[in-house]
Structure formats: C-alpha cells, structure tokens
Amino acid sequence: MSKYLYEVCLSTGTSHPEFKKFHDNVNNLKAQAPSFSGIINMCILAHHMDLRTVRLLCSEGIDAKNDITVKEITRDTLNDEQSSHRMHTDLVNNYFLPYDDYPNIK
Template structure:
C-alpha cells in the first residue's frame, strides 16, 4: 500500500505546554526525528492516511494548542524546491523512509 510522508510541527516545541501530548502522539504514530537531536519541534510521519486524519490524530490531547500544530505533506516538488524547507530532510527521507515503503508523491 502506498504511503504519504508528513512533516508535523508544534510551535515553540518543548516550550509549548502541550509538548508532552505532541510527543505521545508522535510516538503512537511512529514519528521520526528529522535529525539526531530527537523530536523537539518537528517530526516526520509516514502513513497511509490523508493529511486531515493525521492532523486529527495529532490534535488529540492538545486542547488549547491546536492552532500551534501544523501538518504538511512532503512531496517530490517540496523536496526539490530551492526555497522550500523540506529540502533539509532529503538525506533522512532517502535513508530512513524510501528504502522500505512506496511513496508515489516523492518518487
């Protein structure tokens, strides 16, 4: 089954009062840190569900901080864009996600 790759971020990261709920949701959805620093503000999630469902799953337990959450799909275009911020995840995606699953929006 084809999967989608998402960047999920929480504004203010560890300083956000809802960080523990964000981290719990990231662990439940097998979120990966985009670098060696661990999940502090951003995590990468591979899933077969659509972006709205991923957002709903991450909003669980956030209460007042729902507006601090952002979910973006990572695509081939966003990885190749010279002005896009997904470009910094290229090595992580190539080594951690692409060898194991099929991502039609990336290949």
C-alpha cells in the same frame, strides 16, 4: 498500501505547555526526528491517511490544535530550493524510501 510523508510541527516546541502530549501522539505514529537531537518541535512521519486525519491524530487531546501544522512532503517540495523540506532529503531517501512505496515521491 502506499503511504504519504508528512512534516509535523508544534509551535514553540518543548516550551509548549502540551509538548508531552504532542510527543506521545507522534511517537505512537512512529514519527522520526529530523536530527539526532530528537523530536523538539518537528518530526517526519509516514502514514496511509490523508493530511487532515494525520493532523487530527497528532493533535489528539491537545487544546491548542492550531499550534500544530502538518505539511505533506513530495518530490517537488524536496527539490524546491525555497522549501523547508529540502533539509529532510537524506532522512527521506535513506530511512523512508527503501522500505515503503510513496506515490508522491518518485
């Protein structure tokens, strides 16, 4: 089954009052930190569900659901000079792509 890659962000990161719950939610989804510092305010995760469902899973039990943003990572966003996804190219190429099929990243 093919999967999709998502960038999940929590506004204000570790200072957010519900950071612990956010961290637990994304950890349960096997999210990866974009750097060696761990999940602070952003993570990358692979899932077979659509963007809306992933957003619901990441914000489960969190009152401030609007503080969580989820964006799909595609080949176009990885190659776009203006996209924030460009900084995740190494993580995507070396961690995610060798092990699963991602139809939007070919």
